[in-house]
Amino acid sequence: MGRPSRRADALSRERIIAAAITILDTEGERALTFRTLAATLATGPGAIYWHVANKKELLAAATDALVAEATGAGPTRATPHERIRRVALGLFDTIDAHPWIGSQLSQEPWQLASMRIVEALGRPLDDLEVPAERHFHVVTALASYVLGAAAQNAANARHAPRDTDRDTALSAIARQWAELDEAEFPFVRRIAAQLPGHDDREQFLAGIDLVLGGITRE
Structure with missing residues (x-):
């Protein structure tokens, strides 16, 4: 040969x-x-x-390349909220398409890709008039939500059998929730009907809006 x-x-x-x-x-x-x-x-x-030099450097470089693309410059006239939502959704979609990024970022939390995320989510805080002494806590809370929710969404899809129909699987889970003891799980039973057919990206952005709402009120 x-x-x-x-x-x-x-x-x-x-x-x-x-x-x-x-x-x-x-x-x-x-x-x-x-x-x-x-x-x-x-x-x-x-x-x-x-x-x-080695596999660790290669993984970091691959992660950074995709994160740089996801957090790149957007519309110049976008509002601070729009800029944060764009970056957050870009990361959500990127991690959904490349699930290994989530574990890579958690294993090396202070690599260059992580700094890109903090920078992209943090810059709009000035325009939101967040006090400088609150920047660290606010941006890390925001980044934790974005990366945690995105990684969990990607993990859910990755661990499901390949031939799984999403709507069928969610409907089955919803039926299980609805059959829980009413005295012990009244809230879970009430939201069970909202589980099938929900949009993962809309659910993710709803969380972003909650965080942004808290930032604005503060």
């Missing part, structure tokens, strides 16, 4: 990161090795090490 042909175009850090993202999306973090990456790029592991 002959050796795999080498790519004629120059190997770059950007190409390596793009290939890593594809492997992470399709096969998961365990499948991402420099050997697998080298085979995908038709090169040798040594050529990859020239651009990326």
Whole structure:
């Protein structure tokens, strides 16, 4: 068997990161090795090490590339609330499409990608006239909600069997809620009917609006 042909175009850090993202999306973090990456790029592991020192750096770079895209500049005339909602929803959709980002951010909470998130969510606080001494608590609370809700949503989808119909599954859960003891779970029984058919993105944005409402009142 002959050796795999080498790519004629120059190997770059950007190409390596793009290939890593594809492997992470399709096969998961365990499948991402420099050997697998080298085979995908038709090169040798040594050529990859020239651009990326190790797997930890590669994961951080892949996460940063996607987060940078999600938190990039939006409409210049957007209100502070609109800017925060845009960033939050961009991160929600990005983590939904690339579930491994959630675990990567939690394992390395102060990496560059996390700083991009804090920066994008924090800048509008000046326009909302949040006192400077409250910035740290406010932006970390906001970021915690965004990343926690987005990661949980992605985990729910990832752990469900591939052939699961969402509406059917939620209807089954709703029936279980509705059959709980009325004396012990009156509230859960009341909201059971709202579970099937709800929109995950609308649910997420409702939480963002609650946080923003609290920020504004404060």
